[in-house]
Every structure is written in C-alpha cells, then in structure tokens.
Amino acid sequence: xxxxxxxxxxxxxxxxxxxxxxxxxxxxxxxxxxxxxxxxxxxxxxxxxxxxxxxxxxxxxxxxxxxxxxxxxxxxxxxxxxxxxxxxxxxxxxxxxxxxxxxxxxxxxxxxxxxxxxxxxxxxxxxxxxxxxxxxxxxxxxxxxxxxxxxxxxxxxxxxxxxxxxxxxxxxxxxxxxxxxxxxxxxxxxxxxxxxxxxxxxxxxxxxxxxxxxxxxxxxxxxxxxxxxxxxxxxxxxxxxxxxxxxxxxxxxxxxxxxxxxxxxxxxxxxxxxx
Amino acid sequence: xxxxxxxxxxxxxxxxxxxxxxxxxxxxxxxxxxxxxxxxxxxxxxxxxxxxxxxxxxxxxxxxxxxxxxxxxxxxxxxxxxxxxxxxxxxxxxxxxxxxxxxxxxxxxxxxxxxxxxxxxxxxxxxxxxxxxxxxxxxxxxxxxxxxxxxxxxxxxxxxxxxxxxxxxxxxxxxxxxxxxxxxxxxxxxxxxxxxxxxxxxxxxxxxxxxxxxxxxxxxxxxxxxxxxxxxxxxxxxxxxxxxxxxxxxxxxxxxxxxxxxxxxxxx
Numbered sequence: 001x002x003x004x005x006x007x008x009x010x011x012x013x014x015x016x017x018x019x020x021x022x023x024x025x026x027x028x029x030x031x032x033x034x035x036x037x038x039x040x041x042x043x044x045x046x047x048x049x050x051x052x053x054x055x056x057x058x059x060x061x062x063x064x065x066x067x068x069x070x071x072x073x074x075x076x077x078x079x080x081x082x083x084x085x086x087x088x089x090x091x092x093x094x095x096x097x098x099x100x101x102x103x104x105x106x107x108x109x110x111x112x113x114x115x116x117x118x119x120x121x122x123x124x125x126x127x128x129x130x131x132x133x134x135x136x137x138x139x140x141x142x143x144x145x146x147x148x149x150x151x152x153x154x155x156x157x158x159x160x161x162x163x164x165x166x167x168x169x170x171x172x173x174x175x176x177x178x179x180x181x182x183x184x185x186x187x188x189x190x191x192x193x194x195x196x197x198x199x200x201x202x203x204x205x206x207x208x209x210x211x212x213x214x215x216x217x218x219x220x221x222x223x224x225x226x227x228x229x230x231x232x233x234x235x236x237x238x239x240x241x242x243x244x245x246x247x248x249x250x251x252x253x254x255x256x257x258x259x260x261x262x263x264x265x266x267x268x269x270x271x272x273x274x275x
Numbered sequence: 276x277x278x279x280x281x282x283x284x285x286x287x288x289x290x291x292x293x294x295x296x297x298x299x300x301x302x303x304x305x306x307x308x309x310x311x312x313x314x315x316x317x318x319x320x321x322x323x324x325x326x327x328x329x330x331x332x333x334x335x336x337x338x339x340x341x342x343x344x345x346x347x348x349x350x351x352x353x354x355x356x357x358x359x360x361x362x363x364x365x366x367x368x369x370x371x372x373x374x375x376x377x378x379x380x381x382x383x384x385x386x387x388x389x390x391x392x393x394x395x396x397x398x399x400x401x402x403x404x405x406x407x408x409x410x411x412x413x414x415x416x417x418x419x420x421x422x423x424x425x426x427x428x429x430x431x432x433x434x435x436x437x438x439x440x441x442x443x444x445x446x447x448x449x450x451x452x453x454x455x456x457x458x459x460x461x462x463x464x465x466x467x468x469x470x471x472x473x474x475x476x477x478x479x480x481x482x483x484x485x486x487x488x489x490x491x492x493x494x495x496x497x498x499x500x501x502x503x504x505x506x507x508x509x510x511x512x513x514x515x516x517x518x519x520x521x522x523x524x525x526x527x528x529x530x531x532x533x534x535x536x537x538x539x540x541x542x543x
Contacts, residue, residue: 202465
C-alpha cells in the first residue's frame with residue numbers, strides 16, 4: 001500500500017515540533033478556555049450548528065444519535081449537538097475546558113452529556129467498542145503523530161460513522177504579519193489537516209464524503225491577546241516588548257471592537273469500519 | 276500561474292498518449308455500444324450525480340448546464356429532465372446522434388449540441404452564461420487539465436463539476452493483462468482532486484456506487500474496440516474476451532459495479 005500521505009503527515013508533525021520550544025501541554029488548553037469559549041458563544045455556536053446541519057442533511061445524525069467527541073474544547077460541538085441529538089460524550093482532558101463545557105451547557109439548559117476526562121490516546125476504546133453512533137473530532141487531529149492508529153481507535157468506538165472537521169490552510173490563522181514581527185524569518189509551523197487527512201483516509205481504503213464550510217470566530221482584544229501569548233510562548237521566549245508587539249497588532253486589526261478570524265473547514269465523514 | 280506542478284506533470288504524462296488514441300473517429304465507432312451501456316444502465320451515474328446535487332440544493336429548474344464530452348447522454352438526459360437547458364459539447368457525430376435520439380424518445384427538446392472538442396470551443400461567447408459546467412468521464416482527454424478547468428470556470432457563473440471512476444482493481448485488469456494491453460493503475464480521481472487543491476481550489480466531494488449494465492454484444496464491442504486502439508485482435512484474444520464476458524453475465528446482461536468520484540466547487 002502506498003503510505004506517502006502518512007509519511008508526509010509525520011514529516012510535517014516532526015517539523016512543527018522541531019520549531020517549538022516545547023509541545024502543547026494540557027494546561028495550555030486550560031489557559032485558552034476563556035478565549036475559545038468566547039469565540040464560540042459570540043455567534044451562538046454557528047460553526048457547530050453548520051456541521052450538525054450538514055451531517056443531518058446527509059443522514060449521519062438523527063435525534064437518536066449517541067455521539068462521542070474527541071477533544072471537545074469549551075463545547076464547540078457539545079452545545080449545538082446536544083441540543084439536537086440524544087447524548088454527547090465529550091473527551092476532554094483540560095480542566096479549564098471542562099469547566100467551560102459545564103457552564104455553557106448549563107447556560108443552554110442542556111444535561112444530556114457527560115465528560116470523559118482524558119486525552120483521547122488514553123481512552124480505553126476496547127471498553128467502549130461500538131458504543132456510539134458517531135465519533136467526531138474538530139481541529140484536534142494535528143496533535144496525533146500516529147494519525148492512522150488514532151483514526152482506527154475512533155472507528156472502533158463507533159457503530160455508525162466517523163467525522164473529522166479539518167482546517168484548510170491551517171497556517172493562516174496565526175497570521176504572517178504577527179509571526180514575522182515576533183519571529184522574523186523563522187519558518188511558520190504547519191498544522192497538517194486538510195487535504196492531507198483525506199489522502200491518508202484514501203490510502204487506508206476509505207472513500208469519505210467531503211463538504212466545505214466557511215466560518216469565523218470573534219474575540220475581545222483581551223482574549224485574543226491571551227490566545228496569541230499562549231501560542232507564541234511555545235515558539236519564543238515572551239517578554240514585555242513582544243507582548244507590546246502583540247498588543248499593537250491586535251489593536252490595529254479590530255473590526256468594531258472585535259478580532260475576527262476567518263476559516264475554511266472540510267467536514268469529512270465515512271462509515272466506520274469494523275475494527 | 277505558469278508552472279506545472281508534479282501532479283499536473285503526472286497527469287499530462289498519463290493522458291497524452293491515451294487521449295491521442297481516442298479521437299472523435301474512435302468515439303464514433305463506440306457510439307452504439309456506449310449508448311447501449313448508458314440506456315441499459317438507465318443513465319445510472321448521471322441520475323446519481325443529479326440526486327446528489329438535488330440533495331445539496333444545487334439544482335433548480337432555471338439552470339443552464341453544460342455537459343462536456345456528453346457521449347450519448349449519461350449526464351445530459353437525466354439533467355435535461357430537471358433543468359431549463361443543456362448544452363452538450365460532443366465532437367463525435369454518432370455520439371451526438373445517439374444523444375438526440377435518446378432526447379427524442381423522452382420528448383426532451385432542451386438539449387443543444389456544440390459539435391467540437393472542448394479544447395476548440397470558443398469560450399469568449401459563453402463567458403459566465405452557464406450555471407453548471409460538468410465534465411464526466413472525459414477529463415482524461417485533456418493533458419493540459421488545469422487549462423481546461425480554467426476554461427470551464429470561465430463559462431460558469433455557478434459551479435464546476437469533474438467526475439471520474441475511482442480505481443478499483445477487478446477481473447477486467449486480469450483480462451487487460453492477458454491481452455497484453457497497458458495496465459492503467461492510476462487513480463485519476465484522486466489525481467484530479469490533488470491538482471485542484473494544489474491550485475488553491477478545494478472542491479467538495481462524494482464517491483458514489485455506480486453500475487454498468489449492457490448487452491453482451493455491447494460489452495464485446497467495447498472490449499474489441501478498446502484492444503484495437505493498440506493492435507488488431509487475434510483469435511486467441513477473441514477467445515479471452517468471450518471467456519471474460521461469460522464470467523460476467525447476469526440475466527443475459529454484462530454487469531459491472533464500480534465507484535464514481537464527484538468533485539464540485541463554486542466558481543469565484
């Protein structure tokens with residue numbers, strides 16, 4: 001079997017790590033929970049609602065669906081999906097994110113979810129074999145070097161479908177201008193998601209469906225500065241001068257008082273194989 | 276952009292010789308067996324693409340659709356039943372005759388034919404006049420694929436669509452090997468997708484199960500004419516073809532199941 005897409009994935013993963021002072025840790029995501037949560041709530045979870053709409057239209061989810069989400073963040077999918085389906089299990093290791101899920105669910109009047117407090121790689125998939133109708137994950141798989149193994153684990157727990165929501169041109173959201181101001185000509189990291197994900201699935205003999213959506217996130221100046229600080233701290237030693245560069249960048253790019261980032265995401269789904 | 280990416284180079288190498296072997300004269304000789312396939316399959320892949328697009332909300336009755344390399348109407352006929360107008364680009368007279376015959380049988384009067392190869396159609400007059408440009412099963416005629424895609428985009432004010440069979444090894448591969456014809460293991464669907472993505476176009480995609488159903492005579496003609504692209508068949512070749520046909524006949528029909536990949540995107 002031709003494994004060129006997997007090799008490319010691993011090369012990109014290793015290249016990203018080699019550029020970093022250190023890899024992400026679970027606590028980094030706790031620090032990001034406020035800004036992440038805000039970005040989902042400012043448009044009433046529109047991204048998650050759009051994904052649900054596509055999956056519903058194509059018969060992938062119904063009101064009876066039991067879904068497990070790999071890396072739930074602040075409830076990006078938990079909130080809009082729990083509103084429409086039977087139950088959501090959120091796999092999420094970061095305390096801050098778990099708190100945001102509970103707060104956001106309470107605010108939305110939702111209780112049909114539970115949280116599995118773990119990183120996905122440590123979830124006992126044998127114990128959960130075929131327990132769900134859908135395994136879904138958004139903007140998370142770039143964290144898995146062993147991508148094929150983790151996809152197979154996602155298939156193992158689903159008796160129905162798997163869905164990956166993968167960013168297109170995922171370098172874009174870090175912004176050339178700010179990156180260059182802080183790190184000069186140091187190459188920018190790539191978060192390999194789409195279309196490489198598709199090629200990996202195809203090499204595995206999977207023929208997925210793909211729909212493309214455009215969406216955006218809006219954050220307050222304080223939250224976007226915090227987001228940039230957590231991100232850039234992984235690549236350079238932050239100091240007051242660099243924090244000032246971030247502040248100037250943010251203040252110069254506000255639209256009606258908000259910092260808006262625009263994304264294009266591939267919604268990729270397929271029938272889970274028996275694992 | 277004025278460079279050829281690796282994928283485009285691969286595509287050009289893959290398609291140059293094959294496209295030369297398949298002139299309009301070749302397709303004239305294939306018109307009868309091809310029409311037999313499309314009609315006996317009840318326009319299967321065209322209907323499935325139409326259903327997909329209806330579900331996606333891409334089809335309405337005011338649309339004008341261009342079908343590039345229409346053949347006997349696999350796409351044109353089912354789409355003509357749902358939209359205002361079809362312009363079929365088809366250089367092989369006999370294929371166009373088969374298309375118009377099928378249209379007449381179904382009392383469809385909204386199909387017109389441009390009797391040229393797509394590469395020679397003057398797109399200036401058609402700029403942004405078409406709602407959806409479809410090229411199904413024909414893109415391998417274009418070694419300069421992206422140039423032709425740009426032309427498809429030029430005439431469309433809505434969507435462009437490419438579709439192609441997804442490579443699935445089956446016993447036809449064994450027959451081709453036994454006949455000493457060049458094996459074609461390249462998956463053109465995934466290559467098309469990568470070419471688009473390398474050019475910054477990220478299409479939506481679907482892979483549909485499709486069925487080829489044709490009379491034994493039609494299948495025989497397809498296989499013999501396919502071999503004639505390379506050399507004159509000999510008696511042992513004809514025997515191998517008969518053996519293959521007998522192994523694949525169900526209820527008097529030659530039936531093959533496969534997959535068709537469909538890529539579509541909105542023209543910006």
